[in-house]
Amino acid sequence: EGPSLGEGKKSVAIELIIQPRDRTLTEEDLDKLAKSVIANVEKSSGGVLRG
Numbered sequence: 001e002g003p004s005l006g007e008g009k010k011s012v013a014i015e016l017i018i019q020p021r022d023r024t025l026t027e028e029d030l031d032k033l034a035k036s037v038i039a040n041v042e043k044s045s046g047g048v049l050r051g
Helices: 027-045
Strands: none
Touching: none
């Protein structure tokens, strides 16, 4: 929380550990996974990605 974020907003960090056992992930796999995680967080919390 703080004035730099805007009124009524909070900053939250999420850390994921991804360890597939069957293959090495490609950049495309990681991009798809990241987009999915971001979309699910936005949908479930109403949060938005800063950037």
